[in-house]
Amino acid sequence: MADSAQAQKLVYLVTGGCGFLGEHVVRMLLQREPRLGELRVFDLHLGPWLEELKTGSRWGSLWRGGCGRFPIPSQAGIPTPAVEQMILVSVHMDGIRPVRVTAIQGDVTQAHEVAAAVAGAHVVIHTAGLVDVFGRASPKIIHEVNVQGTRNVIEACVQTGTRFLVYTSSMEVVGPNTKGDPFYRGNEDTPYEAVHRHPYPCSKALAEWLVLEANGRKVCGGLPLVTCALRPTGIYGEGHQIMRDFYRQGLRLGGRLFRAIPASVEHGRVYVGNVAWMHVLAARELERRAALMGGQVYFCYDGSPYKSYEDFNMEFLGPCGLRLVGTRPLVPYWLLVFLAALNVLLQWLLRPLLLYAPLLNPYTLAVANTTFTVSTDKAQRHFGYEPLFSWEDSRTRTILWVQATGGSAQ
Ligand SMILES: NC(=O)C1=CN([C@@H]2O[C@H](COP(=O)(O)OP(=O)(O)OC[C@H]3O[C@@H](n4cnc5c(N)ncnc54)[C@H](O)[C@@H]3O)[C@@H](O)[C@H]2O)C=CC1
Numbered sequence: 001m002a003d004s005a006q007a008q009k010l011v012y013l014v015t016g017g018c019g020f021l022g023e024h025v026v027r028m029l030l031q032r033e034p035r036l037g038e039l040r041v042f043d044l045h046l047g048p049w050l051e052e053l054k055t056g057s058r059w060g061s062l063w064r065g066g067c068g069r070f071p072i073p074s075q076a077g078i079p080t081p082a083v084e085q086m087i088l089v090s091v092h093m094d095g096i097r098p099v100r101v102t103a104i105q106g107d108v109t110q111a112h113e114v115a116a117a118v119a120g121a122h123v124v125i126h127t128a129g130l131v132d133v134f135g136r137a138s139p140k141i142i143h144e145v146n147v148q149g150t151r152n153v154i155e156a157c158v159q160t161g162t163r164f165l166v167y168t169s170s171m172e173v174v175g176p177n178t179k180g181d182p183f184y185r186g187n188e189d190t191p192y193e194a195v196h197r198h199p200y201p202c203s204k205a206l207a208e209w210l211v212l213e214a215n216g217r218k219v220c221g222g223l224p225l226v227t228c229a230l231r232p233t234g235i236y237g238e239g240h241q242i243m244r245d246f247y248r249q250g251l252r253l254g255g256r257l258f259r260a261i262p263a264s265v266e267h268g269r270v271y272v273g274n275v276a277w278m279h280v281l282a283a284r285e286l287e288r289r290a291a292l293m294g295g296q297v298y299f300c301y302d303g304s305p306y307k308s309y310e311d312f313n314m315e316f317l318g319p320c321g322l323r324l325v326g327t328r329p330l331v332p333y334w335l336l337v338f339l340a341a342l343n344v345l346l347q348w349l350l351r352p353l354l355l356y357a358p359l360l361n362p363y364t365l366a367v368a369n370t371t372f373t374v375s376t377d378k379a380q381r382h383f384g385y386e387p388l389f390s391w392e393d394s395r396t397r398t399i400l401w402v403q404a405t406g407g408s409a410q
């Protein structure tokens with residue numbers, strides 16, 4: 001990648017680009033990546049928001065320009081998945097410039113679809129994943145999407161000569177572990193016994209390992225692949241479905257939520273805009289700092305306060321009119337453990353009839369009830385990451401989003 005913005009226009013691919021985080025990564029690239037020439041947005045479900053980009057009708061106006069539907073040429077005989085291209089004019093920080101946005105409806109578990117999307121890309125940001133800790137999907141599907149999907153992305157980079165890969169990992173790769181050991185303001189080198197049984201953290205750990213292992217592999221053309229993994233803590237912000245679920249539940253309960261977790265348990269949270277910014281920075285710096293960043297992991301964090309999961313949510317839900325009842329948990333912990341186990345049983349019994357997947361199960365209870373917070377400057381030292389959004393900004397943006405969409409079906 002060359003240094004000057006004029007020298008080379010880069011092709012970026014964002015897998016999972018229509019998800020909660022992926023959408024923010026896409027928008028951040030369009031706003032803040034001066035060398036962006038083409039942006040490929042790859043997702044299983046393209047959804048309506050890419051269409052809305054053209055009119056700028058969601059989260060402020062970013063866009064002007066036209067759109068057309070036409071197939072991208074099949075590369076090296078590889079059949080292409082369903083593709084829509086838009087030539088858009090992005091209103092970038094440093095001025096107005098054309099960017100080709102290519103929406104690709106595809107499945108990361110299908111190696112040929114991934115290869116077609118990756119071919120010709122300079123950088124891949126791989127955020128696609130199956131985020132399921134509620135028992136909605138089978139362990140097999142979670143493994144296929146998160147592990148085999150990541151393997152397909154790596155192999156596609158190697159086959160097609162793409163050299164830079166940023167992977168969205170998760171704090172869950174480290175913990176909380178099955179023993180519930182606290183991880184208090186830890187960093188990437190803090191010793192911690194990472195032991196998992198749940199399919200989601202197991203799959204993320206394995207996928208992260210694949211990505212880091214692949215660093216240095218020779219890609220087509222003979223140059224080495226450079227990879228790194230970012231490990232966000234619990235992400236919040238515009239588009240966060242669980243936050244909206246809590247809001248709606250609070251409205252149903254007459255404007256109240258009931259404390260279940262002790263206020264002393266700290267749960268790490270990070271604003272989605274800062275997670276997106278960290279991805280953009282890491283992707284930008286991977287070539288220049290390949291020796292330093294290649295094969296590295298970075299916790300993804302910002303200035304969001306250390307609080308319990310519920311107290312943190314109240315930072316947004318409070319200004320939206322909800323109240324958290326109780327200074328201490330209103331039900332004893334053993335009862336929560338019992339209810340969580342009951343939910344597992346009900347899920348199993350009801351499976352032939354319907355999908356029962358409540359928020360409370362033994363895994364989510366353990367995660368919410370175990371201190372896990374990070375404090376590190378590794379990303380700052382390695383590639384100059386500083387949060388783009390202050391805590392006040394992050395909070396305000398999230399509150400406005402909950403107020404705007406919390407009661408609607410959007
Ligand atoms: N939400 C959170 O708190 C955290 C999320 N992460 C990671 O961040 C990434 C993004 O997560 P979210 O945005 O929260 O989830 P999300 O579910 O909103 O986004 C994931 C996207 O991947 C797409 N996808 C799923 N299966 C696919 C497949 N087979 N082929 C192509 N695309 C597929 C989905 O359609 C979706 O748009 C995931 O890798 C997740 O593990 C990491 C830490 C915390």
Ligand SMILES: C[C@@H](CO)CCC[C@@H](C)[C@H]1CC[C@H]2[C@@H]3[C@H](O)CC4=CC(=O)CC[C@]4(C)[C@H]3CC[C@]12C
Pocket residue numbers: 131133169170171172233234235242260261267309310359360363364365367368
């Ligand atoms: C016991 C309930 C009482 O109100 C609260 C249950 C809350 C849970 C649904 C969430 C608590 C912690 C969340 C997880 C955490 O933020 C880390 C995560 C990282 C990821 O990579 C994916 C999402 C998640 C597992 C996140 C999921 C929801 C919680 C378990």
